[in-house]
Amino acid sequence: MLGRQKVHTRLFYEFDLETHIPPDHLLRGIDRFLDLTGLHEEMRGFYSHTGRPSIDPELMIRMLVIGYVMGLRSERRVCQEVHLNLAYRWFCRLGLEDKVPDHSSFSKLRHGKFRDSDIFRHVFERVVAQCIAHGLVGGQGFAVDASLISADVQKQSSSRQSEWDASTIDPAEAPRAVREYLDTLDEEAFGTATPVKPKFTAHADPASQWTAARKGPAFFAYSDNYLIDTDHGIIMDVEASRSVRQAEVGSTLTMLDRTAERFDIRPDWLVADTAYGSEESLVEIVLKRQILPFIPVIDKGERTDGTFSRSDFTWDEENDRYICPEGNELRHARRNYSDPARFSNEMKPRRYRAAKTDCQACPLKAQCCPNSETRSLQRGKYEIVRDFARTCVASAFNETASRRRKKVEMLFAHLKRILGLSRLRLRGPLGVRDEFTLAATAQNLRKLAKLRPANAPSMQIG
Template sequence: MRGRSCSGDELFSFVRLEERVPADHPLRVIRALADEVLAGLSSSFSGLYAHTGRPSIPPEMLLRATLLQALYSVRSERLLMEQINYNLLFRWFVGLSMDAAVWHPTGFTHNRDRLLQADVARAFLQGLLALKQVKRLLSSEHFSVDGTLIDAWCSMKSFVPKDKGDEPPAPPPGRNAERDFRGETRSNETHASTTDPDARLYRKSQGQPARLCYTGHVLMENRNGLVVDSMLTHATGTAERDATLTMLDRRTSRQRITLGADKAYDVTEFVGELRARKVTPHIAVNGTVYKTGKRRKTAIDGRTTRHPGYEISLRCRKRIEEIFGWAKASAGLTKFKVKGLDRTTAIFSFFTAAYNLVRLPKLLAQQPT
């Protein structure tokens, strides 16, 4: 018998939101892990909010919604609120009931940014790594480090002299300002962005264009390629090495470890700092040949390269590019959509935690029960 299309709305629904989500959906494992971490942070959340006044958006819901934004490449908070409004899977993950109203995008953004600026993002990452089922997946001896450039949320037209001496004339009504940079010498010492003063003009290598950006740093363990620490700094020539030392100093254990890295870290002073911290530098040799025909002197000698573990570390360290690739291609972090070093640091740290959550369901399924 042919069924008839019925477009009428039902007044009541007798199906729970929980039943709409398949039992084997990967978000179930991710939400269980996130809820366990958030439960451990509950006491910290209490100290961030006043005890009187109108209730705000629950911090647990703010962080779950931000996770969805990274997991599903939602490009804006306005679109995220739209998705949560009609997407039952998103409602279930955030914790909203079928009849609950969705927040205004501006209110959500302000509450989320205030929460993440309180170092909650890094606490979430550390809480995730401290879970019993996650901790046994981590290596305690072998690590890798690398950095990547992430564009700031500002235009090159906003990079103007700090003294405002040659500020361009006002554009005609209805048009953007036009700038001719030809023949103009610009540097971070004399110029700054009016949109995001924390952004720095930086060029990755010869032949590459200079752009306003930040540098994101990740410390990865080599067993399963999970992020164990992350940082965001100004884009400078020494940012990668300085951030690495900071992340190593934040480790609670002081046992000897190995650290894999690319040839940009092959600097004598940096290698000396690593050895002083009981870190064996498994760094790729920078064998640049100068115009004179001489090869650059490397800081990595036979004490390190003669061991078979050195070659293993060089192979494992390439997996750190998967973290940056996921963050930029899948999570949409090719360009920050917030301004200022504090907020961009929080977003970067939280997105690296989201990468771990993406990897963990499959890794945990492979573990013996």
């Protein structure tokens, strides 16, 4: 017998959101670990004691978390989905008849109270603390990398660097992203990262970097820097910077120091690609922070004309000399100064030179120094640090470290392909920091949500 659905109008309904959310729903897992207790006390100082009640900041944070966890890139879309989706309403603590805030509320709070209180950073650090408390962070090995994220600008709205003069900009009449650019001119992650100026500057977002690092057409971008623990791929810190190597290296040092300060975690070793293998970077990592570097060294002494490179010479630490491929030695030319102050045993650049008689009689001279009488090598001030890094890279553990480094690349792939953050929606350094911080929070929460419910302790941070 054919059945037909009949619509019955009822005056009263018994409905409980809790019973309609599956126990294995992703948001149930996230809700177990998203600890927002104390949020209202942290935000209280940024609200007036008089006037009508504001929108609950916890509600706005939960809606933003939904947007980044579910890959909803539009705040209008987030509001629509929260209005329609029962699981989203449950996660946001909204009943069926509760009104969803307007999308414009996000912009007002983001550029005001949320940014003043740095609440996104606080939420991120609380999530990292949960990861530590539940055993997802080993703390022995870290990996670092950066990925280019396209800025929300077009080349058509840009000028050549020769036509751009920041000193002529009136901050009172400039858009918010331009004012943020002016405020970050003295920051290491942006203005002072390198004296090299980009070829083009975007009018709408001048802090973005014109780059062709992907070996394709150039575009405007920011760098998303991740510092992860290699045990389970937990993001320990995140930082936005210009898309230049110097800024990315500087962000690494900032993240290492901040992780040590906030969580008292200092890794034993760090793995990264060659971009982080400059002498300045290795000195900061090895000498100042006592971290083993599994980082390929940037070696500008390598030759491409077929003659012997620096790496073809063997360093003899005990006898303070280099040994050439033919077995002859290169010695440091010591000079006797009448003024003792001119001679110092401190680390400084040294020139090592082979004997003229050895080079003239050497059968490999054409492959070594065809255009000079003798071969010489410059040993940098911190060459001992570079040699130590080469030793680490040549060790058996380097294969394990390199394999674990792929986890940070997988996180960037997940960020762009699954969460949809291949192009930024906000402009300016502060907006970019907000997006990167919320995205990293979402990725850590998704990892936590995979854990089975357990009575694990919560870690409190300052």
